[in-house]
Amino acid sequence: MYLNFTERLLRDAGIVPGMNVLDIGCGSGEVSFIVSRLVGNSGQVVGVDTNEKAIAMAQSRALKQNCANVSFIQTNLTEISTELGSFDAVVGRRILMYLKNPVAVMNNILEAVKTNGLLIFQESDLTIGTQSSVPMPLHDKVFNWIAKTVASEGADINFGLKLGAKMQEAGILVKHIRAEPNIQGQGDHNSLYFTMRNILPRITSKGIASQQEIEIETLERRLLEERVNNHIYIGDVAFGAWGHKPSA
Numbered sequence: 001m002y003l004n005f006t007e008r009l010l011r012d013a014g015i016v017p018g019m020n021v022l023d024i025g026c027g028s029g030e031v032s033f034i035v036s037r038l039v040g041n042s043g044q045v046v047g048v049d050t051n052e053k054a055i056a057m058a059q060s061r062a063l064k065q066n067c068a069n070v071s072f073i074q075t076n077l078t079e080i081s082t083e084l085g086s087f088d089a090v091v092g093r094r095i096l097m098y099l100k101n102p103v104a105v106m107n108n109i110l111e112a113v114k115t116n117g118l119l120i121f122q123e124s125d126l127t128i129g130t131q132s133s134v135p136m137p138l139h140d141k142v143f144n145w146i147a148k149t150v151a152s153e154g155a156d157i158n159f160g161l162k163l164g165a166k167m168q169e170a171g172i173l174v175k176h177i178r179a180e181p182n183i184q185g186q187g188d189h190n191s192l193y194f195t196m197r198n199i200l201p202r203i204t205s206k207g208i209a210s211q212q213e214i215e216i217e218t219l220e221r222r223l224l225e226e227r228v229n230n231h232i233y234i235g236d237v238a239f240g241a242w243g244h245k246p247s248a
């Protein structure tokens with residue numbers, strides 16, 4: 001069975017049935033639903049995010065999937081309250097790179113984690129730069145549009161490389177750091193096309209590329225045409241790390 005980077009990270013770090021887990025910056029709940037399966041009926045997941053629409057989408061997905069062990073709350077991580085409870089683990093994917101002060105947020109979150117509780121994060125990184133087995137100019141162009149958009153929104157696109165060090169700075173006992181290049185089109189890895197489709201309004205509203213340049217209706221086909229015969233394109237690198245809350 002193929003397991004994506006996130007699920008492997010969560011399993012290897014020690015997410016097991018019965019745990020009570022907080023997913024920070026949960027968005028529409030992708031990671032929360034993986035955790036929900038791993039902790040089972042005897043466990044609980046709480047997803048938090050500042051974005052009202054994302055929380056509404058996550059809640060409606062939970063209803064549709066009959067997922068009773070997961071709940072979602074709209075809140076800003078800078079104002080997170082310890083009233084949320086005491087957790088066996090905190091997880092977060094592509095959230096720290098969006099925060100002005102990720103160390104302060106992680107340090108604050110430690111209050112909501114039990115002693116020796118787990119903290120597991122996954123972040124992207126663009127430091128290493130794109131690579132491809134043959135020239136893929138359309139992939140390069142699309143990748144640059146996405147990177148420019150995310151960076152213009154204040155995200156740190158070089159956060160993955162610093163993940164372990166930032167966790168340690170926040171007072172977490174870091175146990176393991178890993179990295180994996182994201183090969184476009186392999187497994188269920190988000191392709192450039194799906195990312196483009198999701199962030200299209202953000203790209204065009206910022207004037208980074210026009211609808212005509214992007215031509216979203218034909219983009220997927222044109223990207224696939226560049227990746228014939230198993231030629232590969234590596235855009236970003238996924239970093240994962242986990243550690244524990246030390247005893248006082």
Ligand SMILES: C[S@@+](CC[C@H](N)C(=O)[O-])C[C@H]1O[C@@H](n2cnc3c(N)ncnc32)[C@H](O)[C@@H]1O
Pocket residue numbers: 024025026027028029030031048049050051054075076077078092093094095098099
């Ligand atoms: C790239 S998305 C990742 C969503 C989800 N973790 C995933 O991997 O599918 C980043 C999320 O962080 C949320 N976010 C950014 N800053 C936040 C903050 N200060 N408090 C809570 N959520 C925040 C955004 O609303 C967005 O949903």
